[in-house]
Amino acid sequence: MSRSTFSSELDSFDLAILRILQNDSTTPQREVGEQVNLSAPSVQRRIKRMQRDGVIAVQAAIVDPARVGLPLTIIVEIELKAETGGKIDEIKETFLEAPEIQQCYYVTGEVDFVLIVIVSDMAEYEDLTQRLFFSNHNIRKFKTFVTMDRTKTNTSLNI
Amino acid sequence: MSRSTFSSELDSFDLAILRILQNDSTTPQREVGEQVNLSAPSVQRRIKRMQRDGVIAVQAAIVDPARVGLPLTIIVEIELKAETGGKIDEIKETFLEAPEIQQCYYVTGEVDFVLIVIVSDMAEYEDLTQRLFFSNHNIRKFKTFVTMDRTKTNTSLNI
DNA sequence: ATCTCTCGTGCAAGTTTGTTTCGTTGATTG
DNA sequence: CAATCAACGAAACAAACTTGCACGAGAGAT
Numbered sequence: 001m002s003r004s005t006f007s008s009e010l011d012s013f014d015l016a017i018l019r020i021l022q023n024d025s026t027t028p029q030r031e032v033g034e035q036v037n038l039s040a041p042s043v044q045r046r047i048k049r050m051q052r053d054g055v056i057a058v059q060a061a062i063v064d065p066a067r068v069g070l071p072l073t074i075i076v077e078i079e080l081k082a083e084t085g086g087k088i089d090e091i092k093e094t095f096l097e098a099p100e101i102q103q104c105y106y107v108t109g110e111v112d113f114v115l116i117v118i119v120s121d122m123a124e125y126e127d128l129t130q131r132l133f134f135s136n137h138n139i140r141k142f143k144t145f146v147t148m149d150r151t152k153t154n155t156s157l158n159i
Numbered sequence: 160m161s162r163s164t165f166s167s168e169l170d171s172f173d174l175a176i177l178r179i180l181q182n183d184s185t186t187p188q189r190e191v192g193e194q195v196n197l198s199a200p201s202v203q204r205r206i207k208r209m210q211r212d213g214v215i216a217v218q219a220a221i222v223d224p225a226r227v228g229l230p231l232t233i234i235v236e237i238e239l240k241a242e243t244g245g246k247i248d249e250i251k252e253t254f255l256e257a258p259e260i261q262q263c264y265y266v267t268g269e270v271d272f273v274l275i276v277i278v279s280d281m282a283e284y285e286d287l288t289q290r291l292f293f294s295n296h297n298i299r300k301f302k303t304f305v306t307m308d309r310t311k312t313n314t315s316l317n318i
Numbered sequence: 319a320t321c322t323c324t325c326g327t328g329c330a331a332g333t334t335t336g337t338t339t340c341g342t343t344g345a346t347t348g
Numbered sequence: 349c350a351a352t353c354a355a356c357g358a359a360a361c362a363a364a365c366t367t368g369c370a371c372g373a374g375a376g377a378t
Contacts, residue, residue: 010227018227021220025184028364039328044365055226060219060314061180067214068169068177068318075264075273092310099317106308107234114234114304116264118316145273149265151251155219155314157277158258159227187335198357203336 010055013038014046015159018055021047022156025059062155070118074125075145076133078113084138091138100128111143169214172197173205174318177214180206181315184218221314229277233284234304235292237272243297250297259287270302 010018016036020027029040029047036043050056065071080091088106095104095115103116119125125144133142169177175195179186188199188206195202209215224230239250247265254263254274262275278284284303292301 015227018220018222022222023217023219025218025220030364040364041329041366042327045326053226055223057221057223058182058314059184060182060221061177061184062216062219062314063177063181063316063318064214064216065316067212068174068316070316070318073264075266092308096311101311102313102316104311105232105234105304105306106310107304107306109302109304111304113310114306143268145264145266145268145270147264147266147273149251151265151272152255152260152263154261155217155221157222157224157227157229157261159222159229189335199335200337200358201356204355 010050014050014055017043017046018050019159021056021059022159065118069120072119072121072125073147073150074117074119075147076113076115076117077111077143077145078115078133079110079140079142080112080138081140087138091136094132094136098128098132100124169209173209173214176202176205177209178318180215180218181318224277228279231278231280231284232306232309233276233278234306235272235274235276236270236302236304237274237292238269238299238301239271239297240299246297250295253291253295257287257291259283 013036017032020032020035029043032038033040033043038046047056065073080088084091091113092104092106095101095113100117100119101115102118105114106112107114117125117128119128129142129144133139172195176191179191179194188202191197192199192202197205206215224232239247243250250272251263251265254260254272259276259278260274261277264273265271266273276284276287278287288301288303292298
């Protein structure tokens with residue numbers, strides 16, 4: 001089995017390694033190697049390359065928000081004003097800077113952005129809406145969905 | 160500084176450790192210790208406990224979906240039929256089992272579920288809608304938002 | 319076909335990190 | 349005040365990571 005000439009291409013070994021690490025990144029390289037039939041150094045070189053190339057974005061500890069005082073997950077749909085053309089990047093930047101906004105998607109359809117916000121209580125969310133939504137003249141309106149249950153919050157992909 | 164008598168409570172050391180690990184879980188315990196003013200064994204004991212107690216859900220490699228052949232992120236809003244009361248758990252189970260569904264939130268408001276789906280192309284998404292949405296008689300309707308840009312897909316919390 | 323260049327590999331040695339042990343300290347309680 | 353308990357750090361130890369090196373397979377050129 002051989003690697004493509006493009007360094008950014010992944011072969012079946014790389015995918016097998018990713019399948020393991022996206023479920024548990026603490027798995028020792030030796031054990032990963034055993035599962036994919038590769039030596040530990042080889043596994044390490046592949047991981048290093050995938051980190052360098054951005055295939056692996058980060059290795060992170062995923063924290064349960066309810067256990068650190070952030071029991072409220074809120075999904076927000078944002079609709080911009082029609083004439084808001086060149087200000088998209090500006091709005092994205094605003095959302096990127098807000099630590100309460102965990103995820104932000106720029107979407108097609110009836111709305112323009114979908115946000116996932118994680119806060120400690122409704123007061124904090126109200127404060128956020130004042131700072132980021134009501135005071136932003138490019139936002140026509142927004143809709144709030146309070147989540148009752150975080151049924152599934154995976155980080156792994158179907159690879 | 161002391162720990163509460165409840166083993167599941169977190170003190171400021173624990174939070175400091177989490178702040179580091181949720182951004183980079185490969186940080187050596189020794190280095191974490193230096194940053195929070197604790198010895199490496201102490202850091203380790205706290206990490207172990209937080210893993211055991213579920214404060215740290217998993218440590219995972221976060222993979223860029225576009226780099227592994229999954230360039231399409233789709234957000235789906237699902238509205239159930241009114242009489243669908245006791246079948247919520249059944250529907251949740253369906254979503255939990257589907258590997259293309261990365262996230263699922265059960266929400267209040269105009270819709271009942273918000274899903275984040277990651278697939279390779281529209282054909283795969285259409286297939287998913289047939290299998291999970293159209294064939295499910297508890298679903299009244301669903302709305303699809305195709306994302307143009309994954310502006311922010313953090314896993315870290317504002318702690 | 320043969321040569322050569324490149325790339326990835328495994329092994330082994332060396333380095334760093336993670337883990338366990340053990341004695342001490344400080345706070346709490348009887 | 350003594351006993352108890354929980355958490356700590358230093359040191360010893362085990363495991364994992366990292367690096368250097370030589371080998372072998374595949375690609376391209378002659």
